Amino acid sequence: MENRNIHCSPYWHWVPAAFALSGIILFIFATYGPPASSSGFVSTLKGFFEWAAPEYAAAKAHYKSIPGPGSWLFTFALGMAIGGFVAGRTSKDIPVRDVPRIWEKRFGTGRTKRYAATFFGGFLILFGSRLAGGCTLGLFISGSTQLAVSGLYFGVVIFAAAMLTARLIFGKTAEQEDIQ
């Protein structure tokens, strides 16, 4: 702890953090199977439609392929929210903001604009994930761990597209001001 305080970084070093994450990933492979998080969204929706429109939920191939809320996939997503909550509450140093600083520098402090953008972005990442069959975790991380070509291919393209998008949106801002 002393060491971290001297450096003032609130974050874990990436090497031990990667060991911790891969330990968790291997635990998941051993006790469940390939980890996934975008499926948790489908699981949530399936639970909703089974209650609101059972015939619709029973008829759609996508809901047939993924279990409802009483499943590992759903409790894993719920657990991630709890883990984020616990981690946020036990860290005084990592800032929690509703609008990221780089976004404020580029688009101002208005929350509506940021929330509309994250709603739209969230829409894109889940639409894409469901088309590919997985996300950063369910396809890139768990796929590549299993040496799947799909995971490696998806990983390379998502990084390239995200880096290009971030550069188009925030590139000038980051150049003009030294964004930390």
Next chain:
Amino acid sequence: MTQIWLGLFSGIAFGFVIQRIGATDAHRMARSHLMLDADIPRFMVLAVALSAVGLFGLQSVGVGRTLPLPTSIVATGLAAIIFGIGWGLTGYCPGTTWAAAGEGRMDAVFALLGGLAGAALFAQLHETLIPVLYDPTNVGQITLTDLFGNHAAAVAVLVIVFSLCIWGIGRLWGPSEGVLAFERKPDSETPSENAGKNG
């Protein structure tokens, strides 16, 4: 029933670690995408390399369940482009959205709602899109083992390539951790602002 508790426990541990590395912070994620902060990309790549070695070990003693997803040249690539645009714009991916929403970031809550809408639309269109985009260029559940003929050799290739990636990211991405840590100091001096947001 056991699966429910295992899922919850695994999720809590996973969410905790990704918050501590800063992957739930969209600002830090944007810096990673802008090649200004090497920590998260190196963290992800190293975690995958270590997991691949570990999974090889698990499988050699007959532990664990694997299910590699098929590769569809068109659908997987197109999906990745759509995904990447959303990731670059928001700084969130599906997993970090849950953890960041739990952490109390309101923009992540909206990303989560948008995600539910996106998943619902895809589920609605599944029967139409999969035969058009996915199936024609689906080359099956291919893995590096199929390409290199041997599981151990394939793991070795992945580890070598990922190690080169980690080295490359360290070289190409911006300021070192020491500089970043120094620059980050003002953040930790504004606890009152965070307290206000949380309240």
